[in-house]
Amino acid sequence: MKKTSLFLRTALAGAALFAFAGAAHADLLKDIREAKKIRIAVDTGSPPYGFVDDALKPVGSDVETAQLLAQDLGVALEMVQTTSPNRIPFLQTGKADIVVASLSVTPEREKVVDFSTPYAQILAVVAGPKAVSIKGFDDLQGKRVATTRGSNNDRVATLGAKGAQMVRYDDDATLVTAAVSGQADIIATSPAIVNAVLGKSPQKDLVTKFVMQTVPLGIGMRKNEPELKAWLNDWVTKNTQNGKLTAIYKKYHGG
Structure with missing residues (x-):
């Protein structure tokens, strides 16, 4: 009886584990289609x-891009x-199905989320006053460098400019305001944000000093969603080939 009971308990435990594993693999693409709605996280402060x-x-x-x-x-x-x-927290907590928000594809992020085929690229740059000589990370030692908290620019600048004092703002819009108002003279950011600063303050003494990194942008999604990932990869490929994604990028970024 003891052996039979032990076998039964083991079998039931195995069945429960199998059922849990099956439930854990959800098909988000199917859920999105059934709901007839997709929740896409977008940063409107960038x-x-x-x-x-x-x-x-x-x-x-x-x-x-999200609308298309x-x-x-x-x-x-x-x-x-x-x-x-x-x-990334919005993905992990289920507040969004996918993220289309200038999310750079990095090895660190790939450990916790999946990415689509890159749909665009972004430069990580350091910008500062024309009169200040900054040619590389070594020239940032002892200087205050402002950036957006949690961004790839933050990560790259922090790793590269070890002797700098990093000043972090919660979003790109706040970083732009800080640069325009003179609170931040040297910034680690993207060319788009440099242009946003100059757009608000054309007389601002701000130029790009050097490129820290060129990285691809991907659509972020939760791990273990093979159907959704396959659809997104196919979508990016098709809309790159037909020129729609390139046209959207050129409309806002030039080039």
Whole structure:
């Protein structure tokens, strides 16, 4: 009886484990199609990837990319406002289905989330006053360098400029305000943010000093969603080949 009981308990435990494993593998793509809605996290505080126009309408390259994606998937778009530090947590906590928010593909991030085939690229740069000689990381030693908390720019600058004093702002919009107001003279960011600063303050003494890194941008998603990842990869490939993603990027970034 003891052996039979032990076998039964073991079998039941194995069945429960199998059932749990099956439930753990959800098909998010199927769920999105059944709900007829996709929740895409977009950072509208990161021009020109995402920002709010004079009519208080979200616009930008990532906004239009998200709109095109939802349209091609045949579902409604629910845009979820996020910031740089919240992009991956929003995926992990289920607040968003995917992230289209200038999310750089890095080895660290690939440990916790999956990425689509890159749909664009972004430069990580250091910008500062024209009169200040900055040619590389060594020239940042002892200087205050402002950046956006949780961004790839933050990571690259922190690792490279070990002797610098890093000053972190919660989002790109706050970083732009700090640079325009003179609170931040040297910034580790993207060319788009440098242009945003100069757009608000054309007389600002700010130029790009050097490129820290060139990295691809991917659509972020939770791990273990093979159907969704396959669809997104196919979507990026098709819309790169037909020129739609390139047209969106050029519209907001030039080139």
